[in-house]
Amino acid sequence: MSDKNNIFKPAKNIWNKGMNRLGKFSKTDAGESILSSILAIIAGVMFGFLLMLIFVPSDAFGGLWIIISGAFQKGNESFGNFLMYAAPIIVTGLSVGFAFKTGLFNIGATGQFTVGAFAAVFVGVRWTFLPDGMHWMVAVLAAIFAGAVWGLIPGLLKAFFNVHEVVSTIMLNYTAMYLVILGVKTYVYNSLYSESASVVSEAVIPKMGLNLIFPDSSINGGFFLAVLAVIVIYIVLKKTTFGYQLKAVGYNKDAAKYAGVNEKISTVYSMTIAGALSGLAGAIVFLTKAGAHISTTYSLMSQGFDGIAVALLGLSHPLGILASGLFFGYIKNSGFYLQSLSFSKEVIGIIVATIIYFSALSMLFRNLVKKIFAKHVEDVKGDDQ
Amino acid sequence: MEYVIEMLNITKDFPGIRANDNVTLQVKKGEIHALLGENGAGKSTLMSILFGLYQPNDGMIKVRGEEVQIRNPNDANDLHIGMVHQHFKLVHNFTVAENIVLGKEDVKNGFLKMDKAIERIKNLSEQYNFNIDPNAIISDITVGMQQRVEILKMLYRDAEIMIFDEPTAVLTPQEIEELMKIMKAMAKEGKSIILITHKLKEIKAVADRCSVLRKGKYIGTVNVNETTVEQMAEMMVGRKVLFNVVKGEIELGDSVLKVEDLNMHNKDGKQVLKDVSFEVKAGEILCVAGIEGNGQTHLVEAITGLNPHYTGKIYIHNKEITHENIRQRTLSGMGHIPEDRHKHGLVLDYTLAENMILQSYFDKEFQNYGFLKFDAISEHTNDLIQRFDIRSGRGEKTVARSMSGGNQQKAIVAREFDRNPDLMIAVQPTRGLDVGAIEYIHKQLVGLRDQNKAILLISLELDEVMSVSDRIVVMYEGELVANVYPENVTENELGLYMSGSKRGEV
Ligand SMILES: Nc1ncnc2c1ncn2[C@@H]1O[C@H](COP(=O)(O)OP(=O)(O)O)[C@@H](O)[C@H]1O
Ligand SMILES: [Mg+2]
DSSP states (O other): OHHHHHHHHHHHHHHHHHHHHHHHHHHSHHHHHHHHHHHHHHHHHHHHHHHHHHHOGGGHHHHHHHHHHGGGTTHHHHHHHHHHHHHHHHHHHHHHHHHHHTTOOOTTHHHHHHHHHHHHHHHHHHOTTSOHHHHHHHHHHHHHHHHHHHHHHHHHHHHHHOOOHHHHHHHHHHHHHHHHHHHHHHHSEETTTTEEOOOOGGGSOOOTTHHHHOTTSOOOTHHHHHHHHHHHHHHHHHHBHHHHHHHHHHHOHHHHHHTTOOHHHHHHHHHHHHHHHHHHHHHHHHSSTTOOOOBOSSOOOTHHHHHHHHHHHTTTOHHHHHHHHHHHHHHHHHHHHGGGTTOOHHHHHHHHHHHHHHHHHHHHHHHHHHHHHHHHHHHHHGGGO | OOEEEEEEEEEEEETTEEEEEEEEEEEETTOEEEEEOOTTSSHHHHHHHHTTSSOOSEEEEEETTEEEOOOSHHHHHHTTEEEEOSSOOOOTTSBHHHHHHTTSOOEETTEEOOHHHHHHHHHHHHHTTOOOOTTSBGGGSOHHHHHHHHHHHHHHTTOSEEEEESGGGGOOHHHHHHHHHHHHHHHHTTOEEEEEESOHHHHHHHOSEEEEEETTEEEEEEEGGGSOHHHHHHHHHSSOOOOSOOOOOOOOOSEEEEEEEEEEEOTTSOEEEEEEEEEEETTOEEEEEOOTTSSHHHHHHHHHTSSOOEEEEEEETTEEOTTOOHHHHHHTTEEEEOSOIIIIIOOTTSBHHHHHTTTTTTSTTTEETTEEOHHHHHHHHHHHHHHHTOOOTTGGGSBGGGSOHHHHHHHHHHHHHHTOOSEEEEESTTTTOOHHHHHHHHHHHHHHHHTTOEEEEEESOHHHHHHHOSEEEEEETTEEEEEEOGGGOOHHHHHHHHTTSOOOOO
16 A cells, blocks of 8 residues: 555655646736636637537547647648748737737738738739849838738727727728739739739748758748747837837726827827738738739638637737747648548638637637626725725 | 624635734624724725625624624625625616616516505605605716615615715715715614724714724724724824824915916816916915815816816916926926826726836836836836835735725825926825825825925815815816915805805905
8 A cells, every 4th residue: 555655656746746836827917828828729629629529520539639739740841831820820910919908909900911911912023123132021011011001091090080990990801802802903913813923932031941940841931020020019018118108008098198198199000010910911921932822702811810819819918929829820730631531621621710719719708707707806895995 | 682793703815915814893783883994904805794795714793693604695685784885886877766676676477567666765765865866867866876876775675784885985075964864864773884984083973883903903892982083093003193284384486387267168068167267386285175076177187188178378387388288297397196096097907017107107217218127117116115105915016906995096196296296286185095094195295395396286175175285275166266275264164165155255
């Protein structure tokens, strides 16, 4: 008996210590957020598994394994592709999250992404007069600029005409879609495939050494641009007076006003920056060799909506968004490999979307519960004024 | 069976703090029992336990001599215990009667039957002189009336033991007086009332006995008519408290704030400021007295620039600032302790440190090329925490939302005083604070004046008006109707000016 105890004791000790740490971790602010996000992800994956059980029960366990191990299915190729998928989602997530931190709902990431994509493709196809080394940079800047303009408009509308940004950004999503289709057909059309023409190779974002690590993947430097964007936004929000002002307006407009912050200008800045980020995401997706082309079918691009889910799961924190964007990229990439089993393309789409959105949603519920609870506590506590 | 309520050796822990430490409270039938203590002393926690919102970690509750478990407010209801929270829990677009019956509705065939309820509410209202219309919509009636609805709610549920959590904090002096009458009438009917407050005058006026808490501990229970206000204050704070503001003579200096012919209309086109002119000089505390809602808020909004839609002229140090924005006014030497600390005074989701730089984050002291200097900010905050005795769970890293109201106010006061403004606009700076903190803030105001600064104090409390100010102007319906000196005026006279029954020279 005592022997057995001795064997298990170290393991038990480690377990206890671990749980203790986790318990303490969960009490800190960051710990609570991270743990709840991870729980949400587990819930999402489990729900996806449930769907697979319903669609193709015999392949469900295999499917679950592929989803979990997706990025490691094919060595460097799958891992590189996972990062490639993640890059634009991280940036649109950043766009939505940044706006949210500053008190705005940017439902318009899709539209900003779309105009950014068009600007990038337009420059990438037509401006061949640019010097080689600069071409892709100008294309990226053009995308950022176009996205910024598409964010500026609802920003101005909100600040000076009191038009709610949810309404204006939704409308601008459609405006962007129609305008861009018109633009593609007029300027950069490949009528054979009814889509935009391929950008010239100088306009493709260079690999920046990633081809050395992931020689078989089509990943390019867009991933670095995404990480750079995360770092910049992190610094702006955390370390600068500018971010301090924007967040103050987001948390409490009246107090910001009291402190002499011009909340109108602040709103305009926030939306413009959010738009610029989504525009950048457009460039990251379409300035690739892999043959991404803007389609001329009348449907909104999904990347912007992914951004909402990413921001939600990442709790609008730049680092959280980096992590949740990576998760989304991971799942999307895994979805690609699900084709090796007997899941149809549509079912895979449903499973991937379910995992992603269910995670984000369960996060929302957690937040909701916490908020309700916090409010309750406050009601009781608030009495001591 | 001498006591209706006995809370014996109650202990309640929150993460990191013991809110109640072996507290005992015994309430007799038909008495008004005051529960006195500074902010954070644990009064609300104790009452929340009695009302079933929290479970104690230790201790026993007896109601009418029998030990009971109060697991939730429904249990409390069944024991005929009712509570009026400081923040009323009313549905704003419902009528008075609908709010009162909510949760105890009469239903017949799926339809609400209100006749009987309305009848009963009318009777109760008459019995206690409530003067309330059961069919009025909540959002149309005053805060004082809303409180009566809360009281009616308890009466309607046959509450025998009534808990009032700082009921007077939101009321005007007149409303307070009426509330006291109502409480006395209810006590006469045999109801037992527990009154949470930190206003000693009110305890003197209505309570029979008073129990004191300090930092979660039970200090003692006294008979109110055998105890002086000073003694109770000392029990509460743990040291002697000065009630009179000590103030020396001081020579008035140059004009710091001058206001000429201010006029303002609100959104509905009603005139809220009418030809307001006055001046505050260096070394002067000018108090704007008046009943709430007579234009004081608008006056402050105009002077601080929060609302630029006015006509007239404003000068600081004889330089016109009429058209300057809020930031420019702040920089020209204006400090502002706002009326609503949650709306304007703090960003509740920011930490204490972040709130401490709200008016100065752009200053060279706290930023370098647009990057915040966190070391300087944290040093600054810790210095203020020390000097102004701001208490919070996690020091500078505490999120403002989680601080107690008193300490939130102290934080704002600290921030504004530390900027050493030439003109301090203090709007009800001591609202809801306990005597210790009030004494402290008054001292700060006088100290600032002694450094030859100008202070514009907006206050509803006559005590404060009389003791702190050097000169008093009274505001009534957007107009200044009197300009008097505290040595030549009585509280009564001031009351007449404030209610519009008398006008003087301005
Ligand atoms: N729900 C809660 N969670 C954590 N701490 C609390 C909670 N409610 C009250 N406290 C803390 O307990 C102490 C007593 O608070 P409270 O009973 O509200 O005091 P009072 O009503 O006398 O001002 C304070 O330090 C307060 O911060
Ligand atoms: Mg309280």
